[in-house]
Structure formats: structure tokens, C-alpha cells
Amino acid sequence: MQHLTASELAAWIADPQRPTPLLLDVREPWEYETCHIAAAQLMPMQTVPAHLNDLEEDQAIVCICHHGTRSMQVAAFLERHGFSSVSNLTGGVHAWAQQVDPAMPTY
Numbered sequence: 696m697q698h699l700t701a702s703e704l705a706a707w708i709a710d711p712q713r714p715t716p717l718l719l720d721v722r723e724p725w726e727y728e729t730c731h732i733a734a735a736q737l738m739p740m741q742t743v744p745a746h747l748n749d750l751e752e753d754q755a756i757v758c759i760c761h762h763g764t765r766s767m768q769v770a771a772f773l774e775r776h777g778f779s780s781v782s783n784l785t786g787g788v789h790a791w792a793q794q795v796d797p798a799m800p801t802y
């Protein structure tokens with residue numbers, strides 16, 4: 696599993712030479728409604744096992760949560776199930792709000 700800072704992820708998303716990763720937000724719906732990174736797909740942590748077939752094993756996936764702990768657990772789970780290009784957003788959306796988008800609401 697790779698670990699990305701918020702700044703590294705922002706640079707990746709902004710780079711037209713790199714395919715945009717799937718931004719997999721594993722928080723709860725109320726958290727996602729409070730704030731989320733644009734284009735992030737909500738898939739609460741407990742629902743990931745039931746949705747493995749909805750994900751492509753070779754697609755770049757960046758797992759996101761509030762501070763990076765739940766997303767790291769999901770990223771490890773995905774790797775154990777054959778996903779080859781999984782990253783975790785270190786510091787989660789909280790780091791994104793601090794480093795990339797200071798206008799993003801925090802909780």
C-alpha cells in the first residue's frame with residue numbers, strides 16, 4: 696500500500712498525464728455530507744466487502760476517511776483481496792482541508 700499526503704493527491708488529480716484514481720471515501724454518509732473531496736465515491740467501510748465486485752482490481756484506488764485510520768484498514772483489506780494499486784490518504788479529509796482546501800468544512 697502506498698501512502699499519499701493531501702498535497703501529493705492534489706498534484707496527482709491535477710496532473711493531466713496521470714489517470715485520475717478512484718477516490719474511495721469509506722466514511723459514514725453523514726461525514727460525507729459534511730465534507731468530501733470532489734469526485735470521491737462514498738462506500739462506507741462496512742459495505743466494502745459486499746461491493747468488491749464493483750471495483751476494478753487493477754484500477755488506482757485512493758482510500759479516504761476522516762484522519763486516515765479507517766481508510767488504511769480498507770486499503771489493507773483491498774490488497775489482501777488482490778487489488779494491486781491501492782493508496783491511503785494520510786491524514787484523511789482533515790489533512791485535505793488543512794493543506795489543500797481551507798474552505799472545506801471540518802468536524
